[in-house]
Amino acid sequence: MVANRLQENIGLAEQYFLQNNFSLAKSILEDVIKEYPDSPRANELLAYVVGNEGDLNNALSLLEKAVSFKDCSPTAFYELGSIYLSCNEDEKAGQVFQKAIALGLKTFGLHFEYGQALA
Incomplete structure (x- = not known):
């Protein structure tokens, strides 16, 4: 209930x-x-x-x-990574983007921003 x-x-x-x-x-x-x-x-x-x-x-x-x-949800990891990326915290962003990917999220935006974090 x-x-x-x-x-x-x-x-x-x-x-x-x-x-x-x-x-x-x-x-x-x-x-x-x-x-x-x-x-x-x-x-x-x-x-x-x-x-x-x-x-x-x-x-x-x-x-x-x-x-x-x-x-x-994997989307929460993606959104968190996006905020980290906007704050120039690339290492943290990369870590949470990896988690979103591991949980099955497969979007262009995620992979694009993950690439930005790695660069």
Whole structure:
């Protein structure tokens, strides 16, 4: 029952995020994280929300937390690597890009940015 409510709230927040309604998505995700701080998806989504609001430091912290969980998506590793790359932290970027690749993410953007990190 608890897992269903968690997934419903995350799904609702994701819908608001996709509709660019960042304030509602943020509010829901902050509530979710208060109750379930170890939810990789909630931390990942909140990182995307605050990142779109321009708060890169908070997005970075949330993505670092999200990727610390075993059930985190490969996309979170890619996004974290992109932030590291934009901060000229090429070694860290390369490491998380490798993890995204190992988890099965195969996109042009990932491989392009991984190449940039290596260069």
